[in-house]
Amino acid sequence: MAEYYGVRHLSPSCSLYVHEFLDRADPDIVLIEGPSDLSGLINGLMDSRVRFPAAILAYTTEAPVRTVMYPLAFFSPELNAMQWAAKHNKPVEFCDLPSGCLLVEETEDEEIPQGESVYRKLEKATGLDNGAFRQL
8 A cells, every 4th residue: 555745855753753653654665755766876875974954956968068966865755765774775766757848948939938837848848648647
């Protein structure tokens, strides 16, 4: 059975309770909201030499360079979930849209007007129906 714990990003109070939730739920795998294509970086973040705050930076390699950052601090619920999974030898992965969805170059004919919802932007970037995102 799947259980989820909704958090406010970079929230110390949510971070405090994530360990309690994971201890109670004892999941087989921990899935964290984050870019699914960057799951391979989680083990590196768990290295004892990493000092927080830190961030994952996704970027394009051709001009114009576009970037998106995923910050983590010692009080981030996401980081605490990763640490819990490492301590309990549980697999942990990001389970959101890949970083490339936010790095898509907009052409002039595809320009998204100001004020348009994030769901509409995702729809245009991925080609998926808006309703699919509301169910996630």
